[in-house]
Amino acid sequence: MTSLLRDPLLWILLVVLGAAVAAVTRARRTNMALRVQEDALRRELGAEKAGRALLREETAALEQRHREALAEVRQEAEEETKAVLKAAMRTLQVLADEQQLIIDRTQKNYGDDPGVVADLMEIDHANSQFNRRAQGIAVLCGGWLGRREHPASVFDVARSAQGRIRHFDRVEINAQVNVTVVSRAVEPLAVVLAELLANATNYSAPEMPVVVGIQAVPNGVCLIVDDYGVGMSQEEKDRAAALLSPQGPVDLLALGNPPKFGFAVSGVLAARYGFRVSVDTPSPYGGVRAVVLLPGDLLTADADADAPAGRAGAGAPAAGARIRDLAPAAPAVVPTAATRAVGTTAGGLPKRRRVAAERTPARTPRPDSGGPELPERHDHPAGDDSETTASRLGAFARGTARGRDTTISEGSEEQ
């Protein structure tokens, strides 16, 4: 035993054992501490994660609010811009209208001089294009075009539209039917057609014509604008279709720079007045075919259609002698104020109405003497002051006319 105690190996073993126990104990302690620390850290991480998710949510909400606020600001800014533009355009429209009246008046005052009239026509042409631009912007800004006093034939609407574009001399109008457009739709239809014609002439070769066809369809009238251009790509067609059937207010900034107003203006007006504009049918000539479908409720049976009602606006008294009043009345004339006022011109002169020949076919329009017609009949009750005056003045005029006509039979003046 003592020998064993003296054995150094034993002591060494004991020492090593002690050290090992100490080391294990220390390791255990360290391990425990680390575990605790890890748990704490894990908890901390969880909390942090939850915090981060919360922050994310908050950020998303803030971003959403920011976007909404931006959209709102933008919409408000656009609305305000539109309101300002609308007012500004209104001034321009009024000025262009005034200028048009002045041109009308001057043309009539100096009408005998072809040079002056031709120059005035150039000014008029520029003014009409100017007015169309102002009207287009006004429409996109929610403005109105104003209303024509009288209904007009579709043919005249097409001609009016023709006058509002630069290359009006390339437009051909083929009217298979001639119906009348109600007065409130006259101006918007003319503006839409002018925009379509402007597109057609701008996007086709300068020497090629643009053809407007007017056709009756079961539920109204179709105006078809065909050009000989290269047509539109599918992308352009989609864009046009979207603009032509707008879902809300037009975004001015989306129209490009320089802006392309045509389809946007057409879409807004079509939606506002209840007609339809489309460009999705291919044109037989290879270019674009734009179709305006006017429903029956924008048409009227008013007999004004027979005359070029477009002449002589209310503001041009010099032109008060309306052709409308001279034109043959359609069989089913509604006796409107305009048709009743046949008797005299604005200047108080009698009008030689040739209606009588049609209403009483038994009478030859030109009696054997070659003189003017016999006194025309009045379809309106006697005692109507203007009618009586008209018939008296008419008798006077016929007298003088007959005086002049006595020489007709000489026949020497024929050329």
Added chain:
Amino acid sequence: MTRPSEDDLVTGDFVRSYVITGGRRLPSPTDLSLHTLVTLAPDREPPRRASPEVRAIWDICAGGYLSVAEVAAHLGLPTAVARLLLTDLAEQGHLLRRAAPPPAQAVDRGTLEEVLHGLHALFG
């Protein structure tokens, strides 16, 4: 400034005169002066695709001679524009025309005075 609304009336001629002429050159007034008298040639049918203005001229001129100025006033068009339309019709043979009647000859003042004296003598 007027408040913009749908009900504002748009005045001014609806169809502009350069569209009616088709942008063509206007004829000089030497051929058809303001006083030249025109009427429709007998037994004529209006051109098949006559514009409303031409049809209106047809109606106005059917009844006897009218001066160019009168036709233009009835149409509500500048005279030069009416003249172009009338020139077209004349070239197509639809129109008869003759120069304005000459102004009355100036009568010798002495003759007039004699007539006046004669009248005074007769009626006091």
